[in-house]
Amino acid sequence: MRKRGTIAAIDVGTTKVCTTVARIDDGGGVRVLGVGVTPSSGLHKGLVVNINEAKESIHESVRKAEQASGCKVESAYVGVTGRHINSQNNQAVVAISRNDKLVRPDDLKRVLSSARSIKVPSDRKLLHVIPRGYAVDGQPGIGNPVGMHGFRLDVEAHIITAGVSSVQNLVKCVRSIGVDTEDLILEPLASAEAVLTDDEKQLGVILADIGGGTTDVAIFRGGSIWHTAILPVAGYQITRDVAIGLGLPFDVAEEMKKKYGNVSPAYETKRTRDNDTLTTNGHGVSHQDLCDIIRARIEEILRLIVLEMPNSDYETLVPDGIVLTGGSSNLAGIEALGRNTLQLPVRVGIPRNIYGITDVFQDPAYATSVGLLLWGAKYGGTQTWQPRGIGSGLLHLISRIVDLFH
Numbered sequence: 376m377r378k379r380g381t382i383a384a385i386d387v388g389t390t391k392v393c394t395t396v397a398r399i400d401d402g403g404g405v406r407v408l409g410v411g412v413t414p415s416s417g418l419h420k421g422l423v424v425n426i427n428e429a430k431e432s433i434h435e436s437v438r439k440a441e442q443a444s445g446c447k448v449e450s451a452y453v454g455v456t457g458r459h460i461n462s463q464n465n466q467a468v469v470a471i472s473r474n475d476k477l478v479r480p481d482d483l484k485r486v487l488s489s490a491r492s493i494k495v496p497s498d499r500k501l502l503h504v505i506p507r508g509y510a511v512d513g514q515p516g517i518g519n520p521v522g523m524h525g526f527r528l529d530v531e532a533h534i535i536t537a538g539v540s541s542v543q544n545l546v547k548c549v550r551s552i553g554v555d556t557e558d559l560i561l562e563p564l565a566s567a568e569a570v571l572t573d574d575e576k577q578l579g580v581i582l583a584d585i586g587g588g589t590t591d592v593a594i595f596r597g598g599s600i601w602h603t604a605i606l607p608v609a610g611y612q613i614t615r616d617v618a619i620g621l622g623l624p625f626d627v628a629e630e631m632k633k634k635y636g637n638v639s640p641a642y643e644t645k646r647t648r649d650n651d652t653l654t655t656n657g658h659g660v661s662h663q664d665l666c667d668i669i670r671a672r673i674e675e676i677l678r679l680i681v682l683e684m685p686n687s688d689y690e691t692l693v694p695d696g697i698v699l700t701g702g703s704s705n706l707a708g709i710e711a712l713g714r715n716t717l718q719l720p721v722r723v724g725i726p727r728n729i730y731g732i733t734d735v736f737q738d739p740a741y742a743t744s745v746g747l748l749l750w751g752a753k754y755g756g757t758q759t760w761q762p763r764g765i766g767s768g769l770l771h772l773i774s775r776i777v778d779l780f781h
């Protein structure tokens with residue numbers, strides 16, 4: 376949005392498109408002015424598969440948000456996800472050549488720009504270059520080296536790239552309805568902004584957004600991003616399992632999953648549910664069978680999430696465990712199942728740190744939407760773009776690729 380202090384965000388999900396318009400107040404708080412949610416079509420596993428259908432869904436969602444907020448959406452922060460996302464780490468070093476040997480913000484810029492000068496194949500685009508940590512004269516583990524003395528500054532950066540055509544299709548849909556893309560943001564990074572605390576990021580935590588088409592994973596340690604991954608399995612597969620397993624039409628399976636699904640560990644529920652029969656639209660199924668099918672898939676997803684870590688010493692790597700977001704984390708009993716299956720703390724993350732019209736956001740499915748706004752407010756163009764202190768999330772900078780599609 377061009378209006379001063381007003382920003383918009385579009386989360387183009389596999390099951391819903393959510394556009395939000397918000398005003399950033401003087402203290403940096405984000406006040407939501409309007410929200411527009413529509414079911415999405417033309418998307419599969421986070422990717423645009425039908426431009427016209429996707430465009431229509433996005434248009435409808437933007438129109439609703441404009442109506443609700445009374446603001447015209449001219450540009451927006453747009454979330455990106457899908458299997459085409461890759462991440463890797465890279466190191467870079469620069470010399471501090473000035474006489475006083477004092478690390479300045481300029482040196483940070485230089486070392487990051489050196490870190491991002493990796494060879495990116497022509498079919499991929501750089502999305503984010505995020506510092507994981509700095510070292511001054513070989514001393515590692517420094518969150519913010521500005522003001523320190525030294526001869527050399529090293530950075531380890533997390534580099535996220537996306538498939539050019541996948542991203543171009545998304546940007547094309549958004550542009551075709553007259554909205555410019557302010558910035559593209561990897562969705563799990565946005566969700567993390569909305570639900571994680573600084574302490575969790577510092578100690579070690581996994582953010583997992585189990586949506587409709589993808590499960591988006593971001594692992595934080597030492598106050599910074601450590602690893603990101605997109606898994607192509609989520610709520611859609613759960614519904615398909617129920618439909619196939621119980622011989623139900625897809626929409627009936629979806630309704631039953633949401634209405635009666637409960638994934639509390641099997642031993643807790645077995646006795647009470649054995650004889651229950653549920654009926655929806657004339658289809659009768661056993662409650663126990665329904666829950667067993669859903670639980671099996673959720674257990675698999677939870678195990679896939681922790682497999683993103685290099686070894687099984689999860690308690691040391693992520694003592695704060697897993698924070699779940701995304702619509703599928705609404706499943707009753709998911710926290711208990713997670714704790715039981717993984718022996719880690721598990722909580723469901725409800726978006727926070729926003730004001731105004733927030734009723735709709737009291738749901739983990741909206742973590743990405745809220746996070747996109749928070750991200751825009753924190754790192755975007757309407758504010759002075761500057762990191763807020765060291766433990767505040769992704770700290771300093773995310774390199775914005777301003778000319779991504781120019």
Ligand SMILES: Nc1ncnc2c1ncn2[C@@H]1O[C@H](COP(=O)(O)OP(=O)(O)OP(=O)(O)O)[C@@H](O)[C@H]1O
Pocket residue numbers: 387388389390391392420421456585586587588589590609610611614629632633634636700701702703704705706707739740741
């Ligand atoms: N109460 C519920 N119980 C179980 N599943 C639910 C519930 N509410 C929503 N879901 C599931 O959540 C999924 C949608 O989640 P979400 O809105 O986070 O996805 P999305 O953002 O559209 O998709 P994605 O992020 O994967 O592209 C659907 O599969 C839906 O069935």
Ligand SMILES: [Mg+2]
Pocket residue numbers: 386388389562584586587701743
């Ligand atoms: Mg989503």
